[in-house]
Amino acid sequence: MKKILTASAIAAALAAGNAQAGSTSGTFNVNVTLTSACTLGAITDLAFAYTSLQAGLANATGGGFSVSCTNSLPYTFGLQSGNGAATPPGAATISVTDNAVNLGYSLGLSAAGGTGNGNPQAYSVTGTMNGGQAGTCGVASCTNAAATNRTHTLIVNY
């Protein structure tokens, strides 16, 4: 009799350890706000090598850049003369007459724009200079290093 009582007490004690009366639950949301954006990398300088009064046009070298945008985000490019504050969307092409060597040139873009894929996408600013220009240079060879209008702005609109 004494042994039976002892076993019952142990069973009661064990059962008391899991004594949950019940449970309830609720749900919650995770809200995400994604702000689309594009980042524009550095642009390689364009370079023209021009011989005064040359017959054909000259194409600039350089001008490469990359842009990274949010996946599926469309974007366009625009150009703006000078390096002042950007005023989107800019123009597809711009024409400039360098104020150091007095040569006119046009800048354009390898593409009007694109759609972001989360990775850097490569494009380039293109430059052409018409032939037949004399330019201004007092010695055998000049550069436009002193020009005040040699820097321009590329705008990415998204």
Next chain:
Amino acid sequence: MRSASLAPVLPALMALLTGAPSWAGSTGNSVTVGITLSYQGGSGVTPVPPQTTPNPQRAGVSFSRTLSEQTGAVVQVACDSGQFVSIEAVPGQRFLAVHGGAFRYTLSISKDRSVYEAAATDAFGWRTGWGTVTMLRLYDLTVPGKPGDVWADRPLELRVSF
């Protein structure tokens, strides 16, 4: 009546007007355009050969201004073309000048650029004919440093500038 008929259209027009420039944002960067302008036939910074117009009867003749035989003397020659030649010992070495006809310096009358460029790139440019310096006699007064050294007439380095 007209205003009543336009009323439903106005919101759509407004939406179109405000929706046209619907850029979420923009970013920009600067690009620099460099230009190198050269003249036709020019070659950048390639030096232009000296344009000498020597007298046909005296072309290439140079005259020594000083021909001292003193040790350490500097021999200087002015040519009738205006070219100036200076010959001296390399610093730190002794030089007894020259004598007995000394030397001859001739100026090329060739205006061929290839001759000029060959002379300019040749360490011994005088061999190309664009100016020649001829020594008849030189003395090296360096004390013999080891057995077998000859007191005179050993190779002597000179610095020729013109």
